[in-house]
Amino acid sequence: MGTLLPKLADLLTEEYKLHKNLRGEVLFLKAELESMEAALLKISEAPIDQPPNPQVKLWARDIRDLSYDIEDRVDKFMVRVGTSAREKSRSRFRGFIDRGVRLLTRAKVRHNIGTDIKEIKSQIKEVSERRDRYKVDGVAIKPIDPAIDNLRLSAIACCIDETSDEIVKRIMGDDDESKQKLKIVSIVGGGGLGKTTLANVVYERINTQFDCCAFVSISLNPDMERIFKNMLHQLDMGNYLIVVDDIWDKSAWEMIKCSLPENEHGSGIITPTRILDVGKQAGGVYQLKLFSMLDLGKLFYLRIFGYEDKCPIELAQLSEKILKKCGEVPLAIITIASMLASKIGKENLHKYWSKVYQSSGSGLEDSLVMKNMRRILSISYHDMPPHLKICLLYLSLYLEDSEINRHDLIWKWVGEGFVHKQCRRSFYEVGEEYFDELINKSLIQPAYISTGNKKAISCCVHDMVLDLITYLSNEECFLTTLCGQKPMTLNCKVCRLSLQITNEDDAKQMSTLSLSHTRSLFFFTGFNLVNIPALSSFPVLRVLDLSSCLQVDNHHLKDICKYLFHLRYLDLSRTSITEIPRQIENLQLLQVLHLRGTGIKEFPSTFVQLGQLVCLTLDSTIQLPNGFGHLKYLEELEAYIKIISQPNMHDLGMLTELTRLHIGFREWHKSYEEPLHQCLSNLIGLEYLRINGCHGSLGSACDSLSRGPQQVCSIDMWERTIHAVPNWMVYLSTLSKLEIVVVRLGDRDLQMLGSLPSLGHLSLGVERPTVGKDERLIIANGYLFQCLKFLYFWSHTIEVVFAQVAMPKLQTLSLIFDVERAMDQFGHVDIGLENLAAVEHVEIIFSLSPHTRGEAVEAAIRRQIYMNHNNPTLNFR
Structure with missing residues (x-):
């Protein structure tokens, strides 16, 4: 509904020139569907102790199928009208006959949508009458709760x-x-x-x-x-x-x-x-024995209240009952506690906790483990808003024990239409919020956490949660899986198809499925496209990931451009494709395109017609076409740009919606600095910036940045050396991660880096010695580094020494240096490691020439670590 209703509103605009009677029919559809959406929201917001009955579930399923059907027809109409308009712009000199053909085509398209709408109107009336029969509108509305707090329990070590x-x-x-x-x-x-x-x-x-x-x-x-x-x-x-x-x-x-x-x-x-x-x-x-009730109580209270022994008296008896019903399983306790934590500070806590107790399972015993676990976890599921439910169900398509990349998952959500852009917030930013909410609710677990901003780079799904969402996905006909066994959800339309194992049986089963309604198609490693029907069998496909498939080549992409006009997400990474056809412009609804690891060298000029594109990732071998600035909705661009004229930088500066930018230059000339400065000045919403290939200075032309990317959180300039830390970086109050290599390091550079108020992760490389013999740069409280928690420092001679109170929050330190050069320069490696008050992990990576002994260096490092009162771990490489 979230994507369909705005499209119905678009149909009423002047662009589509619908007849008066047809506009009235569209208004009727829009009003009816809005009413149905309100009823669905009431179902989803019903109290957790009043789950919908089977009849209401069937009614909701009918609405979902109907909305899919309507959206497919509306998209087909919009694409055909848009195609006709593009042909008009290209062919306006071809004469009277071509114009006549276009007029007839557009008239036929409008006639077809009129017929479709009349059929849909009949179906809607039937579904609406069913709603009236079951009085779905009578369900009480539950107040909307704010997002839960950010408190998380990362492990059950207690x-x-x-x-x-x-x-x-x-x-x-x-x-x-x-x-x-x-x-x-x-x-x-x-x-x-x-x-x-x-x-x-x-x-x-x-x-x-x-x-x-x-x-x-x-x-x-x-x-x-x-x-x-x-x-x-x-x-x-x-x-x-x-x-x-x-x-x-x-x-x-x-x-x-x-x-x-x-x-x-x-x-x-x-x-x-x-x-x-x-x-x-x-x-x-x-x-493994079951944990004691005392330990489980500590876990429960810590997750909800932040203390092991804090619980209001009026909730103490209820909490003991809930703990008992959780069957002494920590996962269930963490999950239920996460939900209860979201209600702290609200009224009627006792009433809400009572509902949780009444709704949860009655214990976990041998053969009932999975059943009761589902019942416990499903309470948290039904307590979530609809957009989080569907994002969680989506994870059922992944294999067990998969590590799911946050970035790829969010863009797939966008392609599916699960993420709706909000005022002044990008698609990706909204998707990140959904991802973080699922982690906070303990329904997914972080697998790898960034050292800079401490965000989860990837996630995994606990077996119990995967069992639940697989069960719900099957129940709601959300996903069909072929994995060498009997496929699930065969009694429903195949909305999404996950192909996990390729064999003859799977191919036979696929031939029996109705694929005309399939919106998403997923493959896992090693799947051969020979074993599936032709891509033309999937006319309304929206999400297609071919990055794990074998034998994907140019003719597959031609078929995609010829038949799959509804595509929103297309991943061709690591395939054998070498050429993009001019017909790429047919994919007018495409939002996400990944082309890393292909043999593609250039784009056709028609590529700039993909006006809905929001994410584009390329290799250094692919050259963007002139005019790519017309892709005005791009939020993320990962590409190398070979500067051959001013228009390239002008095009880049036109992409004012960009929040994530990774650009590289095959060659760098000083004349590029001013165009780059002008470009960055326009990209005021940039949050992530990575620049490769800029050898020399980025300072002189860019130091006058007055508006530019003031909200940038991460900058990566690690692959090439620049002369010094650019002056404009001092204004980046939100910068939390910086990777940079300078020719020489001076007091000015340390002062600028140390003054960045949000800097938590710093990778700093120094190419040449900065100071004279027996001199070091002293990092003291004058260089604030108040938030820095991770430091990766590479130089030839370790030109810094840590004074007392230096870097007060530093937890992880990696030092890389050359022993022989360091000894020649200073005669010792006493660098003040004992003064880093908060450091927990120290890694020393040093190189030795054949005639240099490292024992003295190692002994000196160990002595400093031994003197550190925080007792950090030490690793030599």
């Missing part, structure tokens, strides 16, 4: 200190003899008990004591090649510590075990699993 001590003891060994043997600990327990969390806590505690470490997940249907590649990527040499998570089958363990022979290097393996037989096969079974 419950597992004692348990993790036991696992550590088993892995490390008690005596010298046992310390040398290979130790295996199998953590066995039911889903949601915290096996993976426990393994991760142990892993983080002791991984620095092993030469190499790896953490891999197996899952129910393991891809062993992917698993071994993942393991090899993490491992190096010597004694190892490996966590092999979520093993379901004995044969999978045997394959893993064969690759990890026993040795006398004191290695360790931890295997969390739900299957006791698998644990026995691996050995060293540790039966």
Whole structure:
């Protein structure tokens, strides 16, 4: 409904020139659908203890199918009218006959939409009568709650200190003899008990004591090649510590075990699993016990109130009942607590908590684990607004144990129409808010967190949550999955199709499906397009990701441009495509286009007709066409621009909606500085900026930036060296992450960097020595660095020394230098590491020539770390 209703309003504009009677029919459709949307919102906002009955669910499903059908027809009409208009602009000199053909074509298109609308009107009346019969409008409206607080519980470590001590003891060994043997600990327990969390806590505690470490997940249907590649990527040499998570089958363990022979290097393996037989096969079974009610209470209260022992007296008895109904499973407790936390500070807390208690399951016991877990988690699901529900359901298309990239996921949401642009906020910004809300509600988990702004770069879905959303997705006919088994949702239209395993059976099953209503098509690694019907079988497709497919070439893209006029999202990354046809202009609704890792060299001139494009990512080999400034809705551009004339920079400066920009120059000349300055001055909404290929100065022409990208949060200029920190950076009050390489480092540079009020992540490279022999730049309280938490510093000689109170919040420090040059310059490496009051992790990476001994350097570094009262960890490379 969120995308359909605005389109009906667009139909009434002068551009489409509908007849008077037809305009009246469109107004009728719009009014009826608005009424239906209001009824649907009432259903979704019903109290959590009053879920909709099956009849109402069926009615809602009818509305969804009807809205899909209407939107498909409206899109077809808009595309055909738009195509005719483009042909008119190109062909106005071809004469009277061409103009006559166009008039007849447009008349036929309008006649067809008139017929479609009459059919739709009949269907709407039927659905509306059904609404009246079941009195859906009588559902009470629940007040809208504000977004939940940002308090998150990142792990359940408060419950597992004692348990993790036991696992550590088993892995490390008690005596010298046992310390040398290979130790295996199998953590066995039911889903949601915290096996993976426990393994991760142990892993983080002791991984620095092993030469190499790896953490891999197996899952129910393991891809062993992917698993071994993942393991090899993490491992190096010597004694190892490996966590092999979520093993379901004995044969999978045997394959893993064969690759990890026993040795006398004191290695360790931890295997969390739900299957006791698998644990026995691996050995060293540790039966995970249910946590005590005291520990679970601490977890519960900490998540809701921020304290382990704080609970209002009037809620104490209810909280004990809720804890008991959660079945002593930490995941369920975290999930329910996240929902309850959103209501703190509101009235009638006792009434709301009572509804939660009445709605939750009655316990988790053996065969009822999954059923009751769904009931518990579904409370949080039904408590969410509609836009978050559908974004969460969307994650059911991913494979188990997938690490889901935040950036790609948000743009897929945009392509699906789940994200609606708001006043002065970009599509991506709104999508980020949805993503963060799902994390805050503990329904998805951060997999990798940025060191700069501490945002999750990727996420994963807990098995229990995946089970729930897969169940709901099937129930609501949201997604059809083919994975070598009987496909789901065959009794419904195939709205979205996820192809996870390619074999003959899947191909046969696909031939039996009705694909004419499929809006999204997903493939996973290694899928061969030969095994699916022709792309023309998917006439209303909106989202198509071919980046994981085999044998995708130019004829596939020609078919896409010929048949898939409804596409909003197209990913052709890492395919064999080498040429974009002129017919790319047919994709008038395209919003997201990814072309990284292809053989494409240039765009046709017709590419600039894609007026709805908001995200474009390219390689350095692809040249943007002149006139790309007409893509006025672009929010994100990742491209290399070969400057050959002023119009290129002028085009870039026209993209005033840009929030994320990654540009690179194959060649850099000083004459480019002024055009770049003018360009950046226009991009006032820029939040992320990455510039490659600008060797030399970016200062002189850009120092007069008066308006420019004042809201930029991240700048990456790491790949090329510039003379000094540009003056204009001092005005960037929101800059939280900076990666930069300068020729020399001086007091001025440190003062400018230290004055940036939001800078949390700094990667700083220095190409040449700055100071004289025996001189160092002293980082003291004069260089504020008040927010800096991560510092990666590369130079040849370590030209800085940390004085007391320097960088008061720095947690992670990486230093890279050349030992021989440092000793020649200063004669020692005493750099004040003992003065970094908050530092937790220090990494020293140094290079040695064949005749240089590093023992003295290492001893000096260790002495400074030993003197640091915060007792940071130290890693040498």
